[in-house]
Amino acid sequence: DxxxxxxxxxxxxxxxxxxxxxxxxxxxxxxxxxxxxxRLALKEGxxxxxxxxxxxxxxxxxxxxxxxxxxxxxxxxxxASKGVFVVNNKQELMRLYxxxxxxxxxxxxxxxxxxxxxxxxxxxxxxxxxxxxxxxxLQEHSTDGTPPWACxxxxxxxxxxxxxxxxxxxxxxAIDFDFIKGGDSSYFLxxxxxxxxxxxxxxxxxxxxxxxxxxCVSQGRPVxxxxxxxxxxxxxxxxxxxxxxxxxxxxxxxxxxxxxxLFNFKDKNNLYWDxxxxxxxQLRETYWNWQDVRISASKPA
Numbered sequence: 001d002x003x004x005x006x007x008x009x010x011x012x013x014x015x016x017x018x019x020x021x022x023x024x025x026x027x028x029x030x031x032x033x034x035x036x037x038x039r040l041a042l043k044e045g046x047x048x049x050x051x052x053x054x055x056x057x058x059x060x061x062x063x064x065x066x067x068x069x070x071x072x073x074x075x076x077x078x079x080a081s082k083g084v085f086v087v088n089n090k091q092e093l094m095r096l097y098x099x100x101x102x103x104x105x106x107x108x109x110x111x112x113x114x115x116x117x118x119x120x121x122x123x124x125x126x127x128x129x130x131x132x133x134x135x136x137x138l139q140e141h142s143t144d145g146t147p148p149w150a151c152x153x154x155x156x157x158x159x160x161x162x163x164x165x166x167x168x169x170x171x172x173x174a175i176d177f178d179f180i181k182g183g184d185s186s187y188f189l190x191x192x193x194x195x196x197x198x199x200x201x202x203x204x205x206x207x208x209x210x211x212x213x214x215x216c217v218s219q220g221r222p223v224x225x226x227x228x229x230x231x232x233x234x235x236x237x238x239x240x241x242x243x244x245x246x247x248x249x250x251x252x253x254x255x256x257x258x259x260x261x262l263f264n265f266k267d268k269n270n271l272y273w274d275x276x277x278x279x280x281x282q283l284r285e286t287y288w289n290w291q292d293v294r295i296s297a298s299k300p301a
Contacts, residue, residue, distance in 0.1 A: 001032060001079050004194045021125070021173035021218040023194075030169065031192040035076040035108050041189050044168060046161060048189050049180070050111040060097050063109060064090045070112040073097075075105045079193075086112065113188050118153065118179040120162050121197035123213040123223075127170040129163050130223050131213045133203035135237070136181075146198035148244035152206060152235040158187055165192065174214055202237040205268040238269045242286035246293055 007014050008028045014020055022028070030036045041048045052068070054060045073096060075083030083103065087093045093109075122132030135150045162177050176193035196210060203210055216223045238244055248255045272278045 001077075001193065001195060004028060005032060019218040019220075021123075021214055023169060023171045023173060027169040027171055028194050031171075031175070031194040033076045034074050034078075034191050037189070037192050038108065038110075040165075040168070044164065046164065046189055047186055048110075049113045052109040054109065055106075057097060060109075061094070064093045068109065068111055069093075072110045072112055073107045074110065075102050075107050077105060078103070083107070113180045113182050115180045115182045115188075117147075118155075118158060118181050118187065119150075119177065119197055119199065120158060120179070121174070121176040121200060121203065121210065122162065122166070123210050123217060124166045124171040124173065124175055125217045125223070126172055127167045129159070129166050130217070131208065131210060132159065132162070133206070133208050133210065134158055135199060135202060146239055146243045148239055148247040150199055150202055150237045150239075152202070152237070161187060161189070165189075172217065174210070199237070199239065201239075201270045202268060205237065205270075206235060236267045238267050240269050240271055241282040242289045245286055246289055249290060249293060 004022070005028060007020055008022055008025045011020060011022060023031075030040055035053065038048050038051045038053075040046075042051075049072075050068075052063055054063055069090075070086060070088050071093070073085040073087055073093070078084065083105075085096055085100075087096060117137040118134065119137065120132055120134045123130045134153045134155065136153045137147045137150050158179065161179075162175075165171075165177070166175065174194070174196045176195060176197045178190040178193070179187045180190055181187055196214075200210060213223050270282070272282075
């Protein structure tokens with residue numbers, strides 16, 4: 001996200017050396033900021049969780065008295081679920097606002113929506129979605145960035161919602177949407193990311209080469225428009241390294257259910273045996289992440 005914002009701010013300097021496919025700086029700013037994304041959605045009639053924009057501690061105290069629990073407090077500019085806090089009662093909410101500096105940002109508050117996570121990552125050109133990929137994640141697996149397990153999906157309704165936002169922002173380049181599908185099967189927009197999803201390699205395993213489409217857009221080359229709902233058939237994907245490994249390390253009770261994933265050849269995964277150098281870097285990244293998790297777990301609360 002920081003790379004996209006930096007390239008957007010210095011596009012003229014970067015553009016002298018490498019072709020870029022980027023939307024306007026204003027569009028990047030809206031997509032990078034959860035509060036601005038929510039205001040855009042409200043204006044365009046796109047459903048979002050019930051959202052509150054308290055201006056100060058006084059308004060937070062007033063909201064704390066209302067029936068808004070459980071709720072989610074979100075820092076406007078953050079990535080990989082950092083700066084997102086689930087709050088269950090008034091005491092927790094007031095404690096959070098009194099003890100956190102929120103990285104110098106003022107957060108929004110949303111009612112918690114129970115449901116599974118749906119993502120859509122795509123390439124757009126001048127406000128038109130060229131190609132995309134949709135997937136679902138069980139809510140229990142939808143935190144901490146790239147999920148260990150995901151399932152390919154195809155729902156034209158979700159693509160229509162994403163397409164509406166792409167047109168409104170006149171987006172060019174990579175874009176990623178996070179949704180929650182509620183109990184009434186309605187989609188609630190959570191946030192927009194101005195780049196590809198971390199589960200991009202799932203799409204590639206299914207023959208949807210979004211980086212190639214991005215490159216074509218950046219070069220001004222024609223892109224063969226593909227129906228974004230084609231070819232998924234509820235296929236399952238396992239991000240073995242590092243996500244599933246780290247998930248099992250944190251939740252050792254699920255190791256026995258995870259091991260069959262290694263030998264289920266119907267599932268797709270992110271192990272590239274035909275590319276030893278890439279596999280080496282995946283193992284090294286997994287080791288680094290494991291060290292971070294282990295050190296964090298050893299620190300006193």
